[in-house]
Amino acid sequence: MLILGGTTEASAIARALAGDARFQAVLSLAGRTRAPVLPPIPWRSGGFGGAEGLAAYLRTEGVQALVDATHPYAARISHNAVLAAAAAGVPHLAVLRPAWSAQPGDRWTAVPSMDAAAAALGPLPRRVLLTVGQQELAPFLAAPWHRYLIRSVEPPPPALLPPGARILTARGPFTEADEHRLLVGKQIEVLVTKNSGGTATAAKLAAARALGVEVVMVARPPVPPGTVPDAEAALAWLHQLATERGA
DSSP states (O other), X not given: OEEEOSSHHXXXXXXXXXXXXXXXXXXXXXXOOSSOOOOSSOEEESOOSHHHHHHHHHHHTTOOOEEEOOOTTOHHHHHHHHHHHHHHTOOEEEEOOOOOOOOTTOOEXXXXXXXXXXXXXXXXXOEEEEESOTTSOGGGGGOTTSEEEEEESSOOOGXXXXXXXXXXXXXXXXXXXXXXXXXXXXXXXXXXXXXXXXXXXXHHHHHHHHHTOEEXXXXXXXXXXXXXXXXXXXXXXXXXXXXXXXX
């Protein structure tokens, strides 16, 4: 089987399958992080060459199950996974953790895209914490008057950085106390984030709520078909598939 990974859920599935003789699992990472957390199963890094390339890989490697446990915003690979699995005749399942929802006291501004997020910051200079990943910073070049603090696992490409932006390299999970200190210490006025869901980075929302900091929340792309909410449900699907095949 092939796991498309890079998330907490993918890591949990890989750990659960390690040493299970019923499965020969390979975890595929996108390759955007130079020092990823490596799984206890065989792994590969990099793309496949679109849906056709992924379908060819499934056929060549004799893959019998495909689990898409990529990030909720990895819309392209999730779309390609659906097409490739259908073309290769391989059972497919997507793991999509539940989205965050606004709680009492939240000051959320919901926007449909990263361009809209940049526009939502407004015309007056503000101190902004960006936690949107290193690949989606270009829209903020159009709003250079803000003072940006960009948190990312690795430093973003310099060409994507707004003028004067500061970089904070860090990998979650983060505690609410840590996030509270960051927001207060850097005098953050607005937080921009994707609605990734999960617990690893949810503490920033609780800290923003407690401090009354505005949150610009970028909506998710369309949900792929055939989804489950967590690693446990994906493992149950895999176990049922193995049982049906007499493994």
